[in-house]
Amino acid sequence: MLVRGKHLIVTMLAGAALLLVGCNSKVDREHYDRIKTGMTQSEVESVLGKGKVHGGDVSVGEVSLSATTIRWSDGDKQITVVFTDGRVVMKQQRGL
Numbered sequence: 001m002l003v004r005g006k007h008l009i010v011t012m013l014a015g016a017a018l019l020l021v022g023c024n025s026k027v028d029r030e031h032y033d034r035i036k037t038g039m040t041q042s043e044v045e046s047v048l049g050k051g052k053v054h055g056g057d058v059s060v061g062e063v064s065l066s067a068t069t070i071r072w073s074d075g076d077k078q079i080t081v082v083f084t085d086g087r088v089v090m091k092q093q094r095g096l
Contacts, residue, residue, distance in 0.1 A: 025074040025077075026047070026048050026049055026072070027048070027072050027073060027074035027077045027078065027079055027096070028077070028096060029093075029096045031047055031048055031079070032079050032091070032093045032096055034047050035047060035048070035079070035081060035088060035091050036088065037087075037088050037089065037090075037091075038087050038088060039087065039088045040086055040087055040088075041068070041070070041083055041086055041087075044070075044081055044083075044088060048072050048079065049072070051070035051071055051072040051079075051081070052070065052071050052072075052073075053068060053069070053070055054069045054070065054071050054080075055067075055068075055069045066084065066085075067082050067083060067084045067089070068082070068083045068084075069081070069082050069083075070083070075095075076094075076095040077093075077094070077095040077096055078093065078094040078095060079091070079092075079093050079096070080092050080093070080094075
């Protein structure tokens, strides 16, 4: 009986932790709207936290740019920001 009680407590604590993490998500319209063209990566990370890097150089026809794409996700919600020369050149969102 004691073991079952411990499992229940652990399950309840894990559920509460997940709810708290979800409540602190910065992947929302408010934070997305704070990202402006020309911001540095550090400035964006101060708004959204650390994201996951997805890719590098971008080529369109004969034009090639050194770019960094960083994505922040929370379930189906997503914010993607493209940096060139360390500054925001494009942003997009999905599900906000």
